[in-house]
Amino acid sequence: MNRSRLPFLRRPARRARAAATARIRRRAAALSGRPDRLRRIEVLGALLASVVAAVVAAGSLVYTQRSNEQVREELAINRDQLDLSRDELAATREGQITDRYTAAVVNLGDDAIDVRLGGIYALQRIMTDSTRDHPSILNVLSTYIRNHATAPPGTGQDTTRPDVQAAPSDVLAALTVLATRDPAHDQRAAIDVSDSYLAQANIGAELDNTGEPIPDTRSHLSNANLSHTVWTGANLVGADLTNANLHEADLTGALLIEADLTGADLAFTNLTDASLSRANLTNLWLLEADLTGVTLDGADLRGATVGKDQLLAARLTPETRLPADLANDPDIQEHIAELGYPANLTLPGS
Template sequence: MPYRRRQQLHRVARRATQPGRPNPIGRHLSTAPLPSPSPAAARPVPPRAPRADAVGEPERDGATSSRQGLDWARRTELIAVVLGVLLSPLIAAAGIWYSNNQVRDQLKISSQELNVTQEGQITDRYTKAVESLDKKAMDVRLGGIYALQRIMEDSPRDHPTIANVLATYIRTHTDKASKDGEVSADVHAALTVLAYRDTTRDKFFYLDLRHTHLSGIELQPRFRDVKPKETIGVLSREPIGAKLTNANLTKADLTDAHLPYAELSGANLIDADLIGAKLIGADLIGAKLIGADLIGADLTHARGLQVREVISAVIDSTTKLPSALAKDPAVTARIAEVESN
């Protein structure tokens, strides 16, 4: 192609590309100018600045890792504090419970050791007291009897055993009447201990004084202050006699015995010798008097005495009975029968 022709084509092409000029190439091609970009779209976007850390310095990858580690440490510390607050009362309660258990176990052990020591001491005291009952000296025997009384008071468990020992001592030392007809001091002391014992501790013990010779025995009542319900501010003296409840006194020799206000309820007095006995105000509820010799006995104000029991005993006009019984026809007939023989 000639040079000049080529130059012309180049000019046409440049003109076609200029905006606002018709397209010389052809009408079918769009000669609309391309939309120019908006100023906002054409504005360059500045690069994003890195985040600053707590001190205002740009955050780097190492700083991010450090911050994450710091947050985890704070979380761990917070969890530890919360757990400490929640668990400290439980730990304290567990410590108190454990300490209480330790103290309780220690007290239990100490109590057991103390009981063993006390039992050993009581056993030694009991052995020495019983050994003294076989001594010839009266004062030694009396000391042994009162030592047994003290053990009865200190050891309720040994009460029935000691009471039985004293009752046996009385029976073996009164199986025969004494030459002077009086009861020895040691026997009287043993009977006094039994007569004024705490009967609520008797359990299986029943006083057995059958076939004993206790003539002239004297067990005076003791008195206690009593405030009647219907009287305000006034105390009365109530006698407490010898406690011989349910005692076995079968064929016992109680001649001229002084047993005022004695508690003889349920006592077995069958064939007992009560000649001249002083039983004023005695409690004889349920007592068995079959064949008992009541000649000259004083039963004034005796309680619980029944006609059938009186007429089963040996009585005469010298027997002092409660007024209601003394006038009973059956009683007067029994007196006449005894005196006629």
């Protein structure tokens, strides 16, 4: 072979090898770059997933917040509706009480006593249901008693007789409502039945098995204006008459056993034959009061304004607690002895 032609023969072979080598290099480069693209794709995928998750979370948060706002708005609406319902209910209730009050007061002016009694008991129920109307009802019933409890038929009737005529039933019913009310709701109102005829009233406390008054059943007449009233034969057992005004009242034959008359004014009062056994009469004003035949067994008169002559007309016992200046007075001791008790006793005093 002509050696001069060998270079020409070798050139294609070299080109082929070079091309093959280039192909191999390109393929190797391609193969070596694939993991980078995969990683980039994975990173992009993770980033895209994070973005999607963030968008979903943000959407959920917005939805939740909007739902919460909607719930709060609904609750606010419900509260407003509830407040409105309460206001409407209160207005309806007040309207009903007003209607009942008006009807009851109208009944008080009826000619039939049964209708008037219905009005009195209706006011008692309203007094219980509406403390706001309590003081006004107290004043209405006080006025009713003063207007209807005038002296009984027969001018100059002897009210000291045991068979004295009782006060009208509607008057006594109104008095019972006042006496058994809850005084905690009186506010500034006070009972005023002055100049009223209340004979044979029965507002005494209920008694337990031992004969003692039950506290929750005591009549509440404290601070009441009872001046010039007639209580002949009345039952006032256990009554609360503290600071009451009984000036010139007639309590002939009345039962005031265990009544509390602390600080009351009984000046010029007629207590003939009344029973004040175990009554609290401390600081009582008894100026010129008639104590003829009054029973003071166990009564407490310490601090009371009372004279010796008045006590000598009463029925005293060694258990009667007298003012200090009269407790051991010889005339008082002699009077007690005449009543059947031992003389020369040391009586309890202040």
